Amino acid sequence: MLSSITREVLMTKTRVLTGITTTGIPHLGNYVGAIRPAIRASKEENTEPFFFLADLHALIKAQDPKRVAESRLDIAATWLALGLDTDNAVFYRQSDVPEITELLWLLSCVCAKGLMNRAHAYKAAVADNDAAGSPDPDRGVTMGLFSYPTLMAADILMFKANRVPVGRDQIQHLEMARDIAGRFNHIYKGDYFVMPEAEVDTRVQQLNGLDGRKMSKSYNNTIPLFCTEKQLLKLIRKIKTNSLEPGEPKETEGCSLFQLYSAFATDDQIADMQQAYADGIGWGDAKNRIFELLNETLKEPRQRYHELLEDPAHIESIMKKGAERARAEAVPFMDELRRAVGIAPFA
Structure with missing residues (x-):
């Protein structure tokens, strides 16, 4: 039994998923x-964070088993190496909580197809088919892609998340989750689901990649977080710059190098680099400074990351504990929802 004080503390915490x-x-x-602000949130006393590996979502885009398996392990090791507080945060694999897919079905049975027709990803796929002159607007569209927002709603609603940090492109999915939750509550005459709020942090930085565009795997312009020192230096030297010579003053505004440096530097370091730009620092020297800062910042977590990869059994034990904590929430909630829709046990 929880004491009244413990219950009061839990009720005042905000769930972030x-x-x-x-x-x-x-x-x-x-x-x-995403990772750095989420890890900071995992250490806040007034939040109850839920972080999960969305490996079921991954199957929509990736049908290469090796790629998915390697990514699951790599991402788990990355978050742990960077200091995710798994005592405070519930850290689990989506696929380890079968109640999520059961909830997906319950939500699908109250979700209007017209709502899914308006999802951005589906509309983009239809538009691409139309632009390509395909007679079938749904060519290449799987049910996974089409019902992706419903699975996302199940992820969120299962754990009664209050806040869900998202990019602006994901706000629609939060609105859909609220619509579906409201429909379920209305049909089954109860307040079963918490209405989640999208949290868009305008302070979150978006880094440019090697070519000056947004850093993205789809552009093949990324710098892996835990690449080797040699690879890190090589990639930083590839970052696109203009043709200004050493000695010529340089603008920090719109400069990918300065943006990358600022994302990891202290205020004093940023001020020093701004002065160096005004004094005409050469691009080679600027890139060396950035390498030194990033390499020093990432050295310890990089070592921890590689140690974790060499001990997958340890990672597995952490993920299993996280799944147990997640299912401790999911199992009784699904029992409640089964009773609500009429599929509870006879006795």
Whole structure:
């Protein structure tokens, strides 16, 4: 039995839920934009964080078993190496919580197809088919892609998340989750689901890649988070710059190098680099400074990351504990929902 004080503390905590799709290897942009702020949140006393490997979502895009398996292990090791507090955060694999897919079905049975027709990813696929002159607007569209927002709703609603940090392109999915939850509550006459709020942090930094565009695997312009020192230096030297010579003053605004440096530097370091730009620092020297800063920042977590990869059994034990904690929430909630829809045990 929880004491009244313990119950009061739990009730005042805000649940924050974040999923990480396991289709690739984390890069610096992922770290700055999503991983670092999430790990900070995992250490806040007033939050109850849920972080999961979205390996079922991964199957929508990736049908290479080796790629998905390697990505699951790599991403788990990355988050642990960077200091995710698994005592406070519930860290689990989506596929380890079968209640999520059961909830997906319950939600699918109240979700209007017209709502899914308006999903951005589906509309983009239809538009691409139309532009290609395909007579079938649904060519190449799987039910996984089409019902992706419903699975995302199940992820969120299962754990009664209050806040879900998302990019602007994901706000629609949060609105859909609220629509589906409201429909379920209305049909079955109860307040079963918490209405989640999208949390878009305008302060989150978006890094440019080697070519000046947004750092993204789809552009093949990323810097892997835990590449070797040699690879890190090589990739930083590839970052696109203009033709200004050493001695010529340089602008920090719109400069990918300065942006990358600022994402990892202190205020004093940023001010020093701004002055160096004004004094005409050469691009080679600027890149060397950036390498030294990033390499020093990532040295310890990189070592921890490789140690974790060499001990997958340890990672597995952490993920199993996380799944147990997640299912401790999911199992009784699904029992409640089964009773609500009429499929509870006879006795």
